[in-house]
Amino acid sequence: MAKINWEDPQVRWNYRHTASHIMAQAVQNLWPGTKLAIGPAIENGFYYDFDTEHKFTEEDFLKIQKEMKKIIQANHKLERSEMPREEAIKFFEERNEPYKVELIKDLPEDETISLYAHGDFIDLCAGPHMESTGQIKAVKVMSVAGAYWRGDSNRPMLQRLYATAFPSQEELDEYINRLEEAKKRDHRKLGKELGLFTFRDEAPGFPFYLPKGMVLKNKLIDYWREIHKKWGYVEISTPQIMKRTLWETSGHWEHYKDNMYTTLIDDEDFAIKPMNCPGSILVYELEPRSYRELPLRYGELGLVHRHELSGALHGMFRVRCFTQDDAHILLAKEQIKDEVVRIASLLDEVYTMFELPYSIELSTMPEDHIGTREDWQRAEDALAEAITSIGKEYKVNPGDGAFYGPKLDFRVLDSLGREWQCGTIQLDYQLPGRFNLEYTGSDGQKHTPVMIHRVVFGSIERFLGVLTEHCAGKFPLWLAPVQVKLLTVTEKNAEYALRVKEELEEAGLRVELDDRNEKIGFKLREARNLRDSYICIIGEKEAENNTLTVRSSKLKDEIGEMSVSEFKTRLLEEIDKKINDSIFA
């Protein structure tokens, strides 16, 4: 038996796919009559969807693992076979596997129907697989959750068992360990521990920013303003609540009503804005526009409210009210390509600065769309070209665009490897038309502009959540709520410490002084747990030499003793350059 090459993604995929077949068999052995749905390999593991009366609990996991071990030890060969379509349907009907029958019926007529068998287990499967079940070494059932058959919320909900498999117990243990470590940087946990943001039962899905979180938010916004000025945007702010009639014109009332909070003012229907676009449009509409003004870039830090389903809420990643770092750009069709390149460059500049790895997805024309195929094609090409021009790659999501235009999504990972959409660039051919927007071209004729909706952070909330996990609470100095924490060794040093604090604060640094009557080890531990950027020890020696003994939460070792003025200069440089690591590294 050839040694497996675990580094090869295809091998990992086959390995876990085979493990998923083994799990399916184990479950059917333990709970006969269980119907099988699908069981693919996924990032870091695999799952299988089951339909059974039995409700899986965590106690079942060990039982299933034991049963899987038996199948592994039997070292069955995996054997591929093919079946004509009708025969395959009959075969699975006889075995009482309605989900498999449905899958086969949905396969194209000319598709080869293949099955994989090991021992007395057989499953509809395109493969490929490992050679034998004995090659699977370490398996672990991780969790159980509901999942709709074929991802359709109108269809029955099945039970999905998530599991993983590794070539050795050590690698499995290491993976479990990594998960534990990742959980420690969960932004919900850190948000509370570091005093950044939190939630209360009284307001599900509506975040509270605590004083330190407010520093983060404000600094992020300062940066946003700076960079948008540089890229030619103007900033506006539009009302929180506007008349229902406006939302009817924009189409939101029809398409988005269930997510909108509404209110009554003087017996008239109003809605709290779930999106900022209509506000921008009303600003554009204020006066006749000329081609000379285009592209007109309206930036808006818009606070929006959306009624998200309760089960969808997820810390700062998914909330019911959030600030979008929005912009609506009105421009002529001919300008689309250049403008999209510009936006993609802006996005890349920001993500690169934060060292956030991201992936890009291009969502194309859905079946239900408005506008001509030619317009769509041109728009999709413009988006694709923009990405290529900044040297990035993208994945296509066919038919996944909004009904009014195609879009590019910028996706970032959280600490557990879940993807969250942050930035997005959406082309919109519809809204300007609905509002009869126009501009006068160089030809003296009236034209309808195109609108681009785009966000860079996505939302301040989601971005801060992602950032918190990305840097495990050790924020870049320019964002850090506490840039310097001063710790006195004894009460005798308090006076000097206070002078240092004032000097650093005068330079604009965010400084906290801990002169409590506690041991230095105690105060240091606390400061480190709070991820305060630079922690300075102040004792006799320092007071005498007019120095500080410096450590950084980003570096393991002590940085050493230095003069207050040098420390100050270095920190100001680190802030100015917006670097992510310590300047002393």
Next chain:
RNA sequence: GCUAGUGUGGCUCAAUGGUAGAGCAGCGGUAUCGUAAACCGCAGGUUGGGGGUUCGAUUCCCUUCACUAGCUCCA
């Protein structure tokens, strides 16, 4: 919203069908101390809310709220 699970003082956790216990944090003292938790004492909870079963519920049941994982949907 759906499926499953969880809910005990600010935090982390314990306990039991007989009306809750610890550590940390807090407060009051003592120690003035050099790099990840000094010591002593005090105070703090109608066990998420409501209802039911029971002589008795935090424990069992129902319901509701919130959270967690996933599905669906999305910034």
